Amino acid sequence: MYKGEYQLVGSELSFFSRKLEAQLRFQNIPWRWQFKTEARKAELEARAGTHFIPLLTTPDKWVLHDTIAIGPMLNDRFNQRPVIPDTPLQRACCYILEDAFNHWLGRVCVHSRWCYPDNVAWVGPRFGANMALDRSMDEPFTAEELEQLAGIGPMMYEGFGKNACEYNGVGADQADAVQGDYRNMLAALATHFSKHDFLLGSRPCIADFALAGASKAHFLCDPTPVSWLGEYRDMLVEYTQRFFGEWPQDAAPWAPNDEVPETLGVILDYLQGTYFQFAPANIAAGLAGEKYYEYDYGYGPTRARTQKRLNVARLHVQDELQRVGADTHKDIQALFAGRGILEHYLA
Numbered sequence: 001m002y003k004g005e006y007q008l009v010g011s012e013l014s015f016f017s018r019k020l021e022a023q024l025r026f027q028n029i030p031w032r033w034q035f036k037t038e039a040r041k042a043e044l045e046a047r048a049g050t051h052f053i054p055l056l057t058t059p060d061k062w063v064l065h066d067t068i069a070i071g072p073m074l075n076d077r078f079n080q081r082p083v084i085p086d087t088p089l090q091r092a093c094c095y096i097l098e099d100a101f102n103h104w105l106g107r108v109c110v111h112s113r114w115c116y117p118d119n120v121a122w123v124g125p126r127f128g129a130n131m132a133l134d135r136s137m138d139e140p141f142t143a144e145e146l147e148q149l150a151g152i153g154p155m156m157y158e159g160f161g162k163n164a165c166e167y168n169g170v171g172a173d174q175a176d177a178v179q180g181d182y183r184n185m186l187a188a189l190a191t192h193f194s195k196h197d198f199l200l201g202s203r204p205c206i207a208d209f210a211l212a213g214a215s216k217a218h219f220l221c222d223p224t225p226v227s228w229l230g231e232y233r234d235m236l237v238e239y240t241q242r243f244f245g246e247w248p249q250d251a252a253p254w255a256p257n258d259e260v261p262e263t264l265g266v267i268l269d270y271l272q273g274t275y276f277q278f279a280p281a282n283i284a285a286g287l288a289g290e291k292y293y294e295y296d297y298g299y300g301p302t303r304a305r306t307q308k309r310l311n312v313a314r315l316h317v318q319d320e321l322q323r324v325g326a327d328t329h330k331d332i333q334a335l336f337a338g339r340g341i342l343e344h345y346l347a
Contacts, residue, residue, distance in 0.1 A: 002058070002059040002060040003059060004030070004059030005030045005031060005032060005059065006024065006029055006030065006031040006032075006056055006057065006058055006059065007031065007032060007033075007034040007056070007057040008020055008021060008024065008031055008032070008033055008034065008054055008055075008056060009034045009035075009036050009040075009044060009053060009054055009055035009056070009057060009063075010033075010035070010036055010053040010054035010055065011035065011036060011053060011127065011130045011131070012033075012035075012126070012130055012136065012137050012138075012217070013123060013126055013127055013130070013137070013217055013218075013221065014053055014054060014217055015105070015106060015109050015213050015214045015217045015218060016053065016054055016067050016213060017053055017054040017213070017217070018212070018213035018214075018216040018217040019067050019209045019210050019212070019213025019214075020054050020056065020067050020070060020071075020209070020213070021213070021216075021244075022204075022208075022209040022212045022213055022216070022243040022244065023071060023074060023083060023206065023209045024074070025243060025244065025247065026081070026083065026204055026209075026243065026247055026251070027074060027075075027078045027081045027083060028078070028081060028247070029074065029078055033136075034057070035130040035131065035134055035135075036053055036055075036130070036131065037130070037131055037132070037134050038131055038132065039134075044063075047063045048063045048064075048065050050065050052065055052066075053065075054067065056070050067102075067209075067210075068098075068102065068313060068316060071083070071084075071098070071206040071209070072084060072206075075206070081251065083204065083205055083206050083209070084205060084206060085200065085205065085254050087254075087258035088258060088324035088325065088326070088329050088331070088332060089258045089259075089260055089329070089331045089332050089335065090200055090205075090254055090255075090258055090259075090260060091320065091324055092320070092321055092324055092326050092329075092332050093199075093200060093207075093260055093264065093335075094199075094200065094205040094206060094207055095206075095207075095316075095317045095320045095321070096317060096321075096341060096345070097199055097205075097207035097210075097267070097271075098205075098206045098207040098209075098210055099313050099314070099316075099317050100271045100275040100276070100279075101207055101210040101211050101214070102210050102313070103275065103278075103279065103310060103313065104271070104274060104275040104278065105210070105211070105214040106168070106214075107168045107169070107170045107178065108170075108178060108181070108182050108185075108214075108218070108219075108225070109214055109217070109218040109219075110161065110164040110165050110168055110170060111165055111168075111170035111171075111174065111175075111178045112178070112182075112218060112219075112222060112224045112225040112228075113161065113218060113222055113224070114157050114160075114161030114162065114164065114165050115165055115170070115171065115172045115175065116224045118223065118224070119222050119223055119224040120153040120154060120156075120157050120161070121150070121153050121154075122153070122222065122223055123153055123156075123222060124149060124150060124151070124152035124153025124154070124155075124156065125137075125141060125145070125146055125149040125150065125152065125153075127152050127153070127156060128145075128148075128149030128152045129141070129149075131152075132148075132149065132152075133145070133149075166305075167304065167305040168304055168305070169302040169303055169304030169305075174299075174302070176299070177297075177299035177300070177302070179228055180298075180299060181274060181297060181298070181299070182225070182228055183228070183230075183232075184270060184274075184298075185270055185274075186229070186232040186235075186236070187232070188266045188267050188269070188270040189211075189232070189235065189236070189239075189267065190232050190235050191263055191266045192261065192263040192264065192266055192267055193235055193238075193239055194235075194263075195261065195263055196261050196263065197239075197242065198242075199211070199264070199267070200254055200255070200260060200261070200264075201254060201255045201259075201260070201261050202252035202253070202254070202255070203251055203252050203253060203254045204242075204243070205254075208243070209243070211239075212239070212240050212242075212243040212244075215236055215239070215240040216240055216243070216244060219236060220236060220237060220240055258331065260335070264335075265335070268335075268336070268339060268341070271341075272339045272340065272341065273297060273298060274297045274298070276339070276340060276341055276344055277295050277296060277297050278295050278297060278304075279310055279314070279344065280340075280344050281293050281294070281295035282295070282304070282306055282307060282310050283306075283310050283311045283314060285306045286306035286307065286308055286310070286311060287311065290306060291305060291306060292304065292305055292306065293306055314344065314345055317345050318345045318346060321342070321345055321346060322346075326342060326345075326346065327342070327346055
């Protein structure tokens with residue numbers, strides 16, 4: 001492994017850029033932002049072979065994408081401060097929760113960002129700060145800059161946001177369902193975080209970085225989802241701030257004896273009725289060659305577009321579950337019994 005600085009190529013308003021930032025910060029990896037500006041766009045996409053962000057440029061001149069792969073790689077490279085547990089039950093929970101948060105939270109992110117005109121207008125200049133001005137969105141804007149960047153939000157809505165909402169089944173007509181589900185998620189998280197700092201207890205794992213990334217880039221950033229937080233605002237602020245401040249040198253260990261918090265069951269209950277209704281239906285339709293499918297997460301049938309990526313991610317988790325013998329491990333079987341979650345991955 002070459003020594004040196006890693007470059008995080010992305011945007012401060014990007015869920016997965018912030019997810020990767022949270023991991024880089026916790027593992028004390030030397031890094032800096034390289035915003036994906038219009039001037040750099042063509043070169044970066046040619047090197048990476050994708051238009052997606054984030055990218056991670058390593059000191060050994062690799063250009064990597066996909067946080068699902070980057071997370072374990074950094075865990076192994078910087079193993080003096082690991083973010084993936086070694087013990088079977090904790091490791092299984094870590095990978096399952098990361099998969100669920102990676103793919104379920106994005107629906108709320110795109111809906112809350114692009115289905116509300118005032119929010120579209122607000123995010124436009126902030127995207128522009130990174131993409132056009134090559135600087136942080138936290139730096140104050142002049143009146144001239146705000147005027148110059150005012151058209152970016154509507155342009156991004158027409159070029160990306162509108163279709164993203166339609167494909168994910170979270171258009172403006174789904175506002176009640178998305179907001180209701182968001183509150184259900186916050187209630188489950190509040191129950192858990194009233195007793196624990198992180199998903200597995202006292203130490204964060206890669207699943208936490210997904211939740212923190214969505215919170216930093218969307219839920220505590222954009223004015224629309226912030227307005228929905230209500231009584232859960234302080235909880236989410238406190239949780240998210242842990243990832244984007246200074247970490248203590250000696251991080252707490254994961255719980256001994258491969259234990260996981262009892263309150264994790266509340267989060268699994270929530271995901272059982274949401275992500276694990278969405279993902280199996282999505283994957284089955286995609287494997288059957290269908291472009292669209294329907295599923296119900298408690299608010300009536302929702303129509304969305306299939307995503308090939310979901311099955312790739314499922315097989316990634318399947319591999320990890322097979323490594324820890326999840327199909328016969330008594331504690332894993334006990335926690336997930338009757339939920340249909342292990343069956344989704346191990347089928």
